[in-house]
Amino acid sequence: MSRAAATAARVSPFLDLESAPFTFPGSRILVQRAGDGVTVRLAEYERRLEDCVLVRTLRVLGPSGRAAAVTAVTADRIEFGEAGVTLTFDGSDALSLGGDGTVAWSAELDLPFAPAVRTSSALRIAVTPASTELRPDARFVAQVSEHPDAEGHARALDETARVWDAWFERTPAVREDLADMTAFCWWVLGANIVSLPGRGARAVVPSKIGYVGLWQWDAYFIASGLRHGDPELAREQLELAFAFPTADGQLPDVVHDEGVLASSDDLPPGDRENLRRAGSAIADPSAPIPLTKPPLAAWALRRLEDFVDDPAWFDTAWATVARSQDWWFAHSDLDGDGMPEYGHPYSSGLDDSPVFDAELPVASPDLAAYLIVQDDLLATRARSVGDAAGAARHATRSARTLELLEGMWDDSAGFFRSAGAGTPVDAEAVVSLLPLLTGRLPGRYVTGILAALDDPDRFASTWTVPTVARRDPSYSDERMWRGPVWVNVNALLAEGLAVSGQAERARELIEQTLRLVIHGGGPHEYFNPATGEKARTATTAFGWSAALFVDLAVGVSR
Incomplete structure (x- = not known):
């Protein structure tokens, strides 16, 4: 055969x-x-x-x-x-x-x-x-x-x-116990390919059931999995995500058949109506609000460097990422304290998280962590091409953002706390764990995060990691971003554990995440943390869950 x-x-x-x-x-x-x-x-x-x-x-x-x-x-x-x-x-x-x-x-x-x-x-x-x-x-x-x-x-x-x-000839090789689900996840990625008219590239969409477009964040995670079997298709995802920046460098939230979603003015009528029904003031804001996704562009680009041999393309792509990073600090620092904020829940990727029950804009520790990682990667890139001044600029800004992130730690609560319009947010969500990604947290903060991960009242559930602390009043096993487990969050947390000196715990989380997808019957959008099954309203055959299963399976199979 x-x-x-x-x-x-x-x-x-x-x-x-x-x-x-x-x-x-x-x-x-x-x-x-x-x-x-x-x-x-x-x-x-x-x-x-x-x-x-x-x-x-x-x-x-x-x-x-x-x-x-x-x-x-x-x-x-x-x-x-x-x-x-x-x-x-x-x-x-x-x-x-x-x-x-x-x-x-x-x-x-x-x-x-x-x-x-x-x-x-x-x-x-x-x-x-x-x-x-x-x-x-x-x-x-x-x-x-x-x-x-x-x-x-x-x-x-x-x-x-x-x-x-x-397509199947390109399926990455993995451990035998992971081979069936890897094959299915590879089918999902092939099945989710669409042609976007006039865009000149193939988009691997999150799902043909409800998500027919290229979402910026999804493209980064999907490229991470595609790189193991079809690096050129992985590159096409980043090309589309980077192809339509605004004049000041902002990358759009979505690239779709009819244009891009880069502002609240671009929201489709259905989204706007849902926001109105929820009583949200951002359904009809007084001024357009930029819509983007968290700054993981450099993270995704770095993951292609050993898979795509095209120095000129990387030069252009890194320049686009640098401009987008500057946009965050120039246009999203809404209170002028040096720390960018989310001006709209959609820009966070965690739309329904309880941290956005607060008044906007929201300063969130996950955003600070992403910006630190991105500046660190941009500094490394600048040094590699002999740009000492650029490297110093990115390193200095990263250090300043880290200082501001440390200031978000609440000793009495034991977690990094978000703030809405300058007011501390009570909700304890997975965003408080993601600063691990920086790999630069002083030990006491790492210890605090590990304690949260080990606490059954917080993030130690049957199937980890829930996206809201279980003791939080807003916690739900089923409601999107208010408790269910997401593969992309687990993948980021595993990387954060690894770079924070917790390699064995990172491996354990990866293995449990792989078991979760197998137990749940496929790469669903999100999973119930009590049962490990697909949450009722989650989409099936979901792109980034499939891609990250492939990525994680390849990693543990080496």
């Missing part, structure tokens, strides 16, 4: 057409179960899948005239065994349905001329722009037709298999 075939065999048990839809690298089409058939939807930026239905129900009819059950799902096809029929992709914008003989099928399309039961040698379902007369609420619809030639379905099967085989 070839390497690709072996990987495909490992992936198949996870492809349930529910949490893991049938899709294809570069395609927006998703196929999922629906009653006695399947439903076909199109993934679009900031549109619910229910609003993007192409075929409500597609049934394949067996010899009895009843709907044939799905008997197998592999990366390249869905099999309807009783009918001897397969469904596969025919390029990125069409599906092909066919079998050895005549195929009987029925489809419910959201169109006035939805076809009744038909038979044909092979069926092609193509995505086409919607007619406003027929579907004023839709951007795209399905065009159902017979395959133009008898061999068309066979060619589609072969080409879809070829694309997936090429």
Whole structure:
């Protein structure tokens, strides 16, 4: 059995057409179960899948005239065994349905001329722009037709298999106990590839279920996993994240089909309405608020240095990162004390964290830690290219930020405390642990953080690390960023432990994080810390969880 075939065999048990839809690298089409058939939807930026239905129900009819059950799902096809029929992709914008003989099928399309039961040698379902007369609420619809030639379905099967085989050949090698989940996570990364029109690159999106765009933070974590099997695709993620800075250097929160999300003025209507329902003043601020993501750009760029050989590209990328770092200090230090702040919860990546129940802007210890790490990496880069003045500037600013971070420690509470509009925030969240990332904390602060990690009333849960201390009134096992475990946070904390002289604890956290994803059944968006299962509202087949599982699995397998 070839390497690709072996990987495909490992992936198949996870492809349930529910949490893991049938899709294809570069395609927006998703196929999922629906009653006695399947439903076909199109993934679009900031549109619910229910609003993007192409075929409500597609049934394949067996010899009895009843709907044939799905008997197998592999990366390249869905099999309807009783009918001897397969469904596969025919390029990125069409599906092909066919079998050895005549195929009987029925489809419910959201169109006035939805076809009744038909038979044909092979069926092609193509995505086409919607007619406003027929579907004023839709951007795209399905065009159902017979395959133009008898061999068309066979060619589609072969080409879809070829694309997936090429992807699976790149699957990173890991320990045997991690191989099944690594294979599935590698499938997730391939399945989440989309083409962003006019952007000139492939984006590996967080999920085709609800997150169809390139989020800056996600791109950094996703590139970390991709680098082990497809470093050029990893580079494309950073290229997109760095491609559209504002005039003053700010990197946008999201790059999507219709532009970028870099300001509260760019918020899609659904987001704005959700903020209004929550009673948030930032739904309609008096002035535009910049929207970005935490400054981990240098962290991500450094991780590609041994994988991509292109000095000129790195020169340009490091210059972009340096300008973005300057933006944080020039435009996000809203109270003028030298410490940048989050002007909007979205810029933190931890949107629903209780630290943002406080009045904005919020000074948070995680942001201070990221800025210290980024300045340290920029200083190292400057020294490597002979820029002594630049190195000194970044090192001096890093040292000053570290002083300010140490001033956020609350001795009586035993943690780094956030502040909202200058007022200390009561909530104890995972942001208070992330200063470990600096690797430069005096010992008493490291000791304090380790005590918090070991305390069952704080962060020592069945499955660690919860994103809010368990004793905190806002704690929830299920609510996003108010308790559930996130793979990216664990990965950052493990790195922080390692650089803070706690290598064995770092290894333990990595191993437990890998066990969590396996126990939970896949790389979900976030996990219940009591059960280790997917939290109810979490997205499945989530990009950064998949990528970081791969990254961590490779690391512990060496």
